[in-house]
Amino acid sequence: MFLGCFCAGLMSVISLLSFTVNLLAIVILCRGKCGLSKCITLYLVAMAASDLLVGITDPFLRKTIRIYFTYSLLSMTTEVLVFTSTAISVWLTVAFTFDRFVAICCEKLKTRYCTERTAAVIIGAVSVLGCLENIPWYFTLVPVYVFDNVPWGCYVKPTFYTSSAWIAYGVTHRVLTPCIPFFLILLLNVLTVRRIVAASRVRRGLRDRSNRENDKDPEMENRRKSIVLLFSITGTFILLWATQAFFYIFTSIAKVRVDDNPTGNYYITRATSGFLQLLSSCTNTCIYVVTQSKFRAELMNAVKFPVSVIRALVRP
Numbered sequence: 001m002f003l004g005c006f007c008a009g010l011m012s013v014i015s016l017l018s019f020t021v022n023l024l025a026i027v028i029l030c031r032g033k034c035g036l037s038k039c040i041t042l043y044l045v046a047m048a049a050s051d052l053l054v055g056i057t058d059p060f061l062r063k064t065i066r067i068y069f070t071y072s073l074l075s076m077t078t079e080v081l082v083f084t085s086t087a088i089s090v091w092l093t094v095a096f097t098f099d100r101f102v103a104i105c106c107e108k109l110k111t112r113y114c115t116e117r118t119a120a121v122i123i124g125a126v127s128v129l130g131c132l133e134n135i136p137w138y139f140t141l142v143p144v145y146v147f148d149n150v151p152w153g154c155y156v157k158p159t160f161y162t163s164s165a166w167i168a169y170g171v172t173h174r175v176l177t178p179c180i181p182f183f184l185i186l187l188l189n190v191l192t193v194r195r196i197v198a199a200s201r202v203r204r205g206l207r208d209r210s211n212r213e214n215d216k217d218p219e220m221e222n223r224r225k226s227i228v229l230l231f232s233i234t235g236t237f238i239l240l241w242a243t244q245a246f247f248y249i250f251t252s253i254a255k256v257r258v259d260d261n262p263t264g265n266y267y268i269t270r271a272t273s274g275f276l277q278l279l280s281s282c283t284n285t286c287i288y289v290v291t292q293s294k295f296r297a298e299l300m301n302a303v304k305f306p307v308s309v310i311r312a313l314v315r316p
Contacts (some may be wrong), residue, residue: 011059018055018282025285028298035294038116044122045097045277048173051281053085071153087177093149094181100230101188106154182245232287244273
């Protein structure tokens with residue numbers, strides 16, 4: 001009982017933190033004064049917006065609706081919103097990782113792909129596909145009872161757990177989020193690191209031959225900043241989603257029995273993976289603060305602004 005209340009309280013705190021930091025990140029990034037390209041800024045704003053929706057719907061809205069509107073269509077709607085916002089957030093991280101992979105590893109494709117227009121199209125496509133992929137959840141419902149030919153309430157139909165089609169859909173849903181994105185991001189990062197190491201060796205050799213090894217290299221400096229931002233975001237994603245991905249893979253292969261005992265290993269692992277997954281929705285802003293000096297400056301200006309307004313109002 002205590003563990004359940006503690007987890008619920010911790011989830012609520014993270015949800016509030018996610019809402020605050022992502023809203024702040026959206027405002028700062030939209031001002032366009034962080035020294036980032038429009039392409040990168042668009043991806044980061046979209047990721048912050050999707051993380052903001054995750055923070056609102058899971059667990060705050062979902063828990064509230066589940067308590068006060070049990071067996072209602074509204075309850076399933078919040079579930080679908082959670083699935084959709086999570087899927088969009090995850091796949092936007094994949095899209096951002098691929099964009100940086102192209103920028104670093106594919107010189108010929110870079111000028112055509114790494115543009116604001118392409119980013120907008122990719123973000124729109126990911127958002128639409130994320131919504132479409134989760135629409136079938138509404139068709140898993142049947143009414144609790146029918147009174148005067150009017151359906152009341154809803155719950156998941158029993159065939160959802162026995163039908164081959166629905167089982168396949170459930171497995172596909174889990175594979176699409178987070179298993180495939182997890183391994184795609186890991187693969188893209190490995191390829192990017194391999195390219196960076198090779199390019200750095202060649203560039204260092206050329207600079208040594210020209211006896212300019214002590215001069216600063218603007219190209220390598222800009223690349224370094226982009227790499228730090230990329231690896232910080234994707235590395236954090238991999239760490240926080242690893243438990244969720246491997247927990248699903250292990251339980252699917254080993255056919256682990258579902259156990260809702262709050263002190264059982266299954267419940268604790270599932271709660272921990274959910275906690276880490278939700279935590280991933282509020283880490284990107286912290287990454288921006290650590291890795292981007294201009295973002296830190298804009299954040300300080302945002303913090304100082306209300307203080308200066310209050311001082312101006314109370315000043316005689």
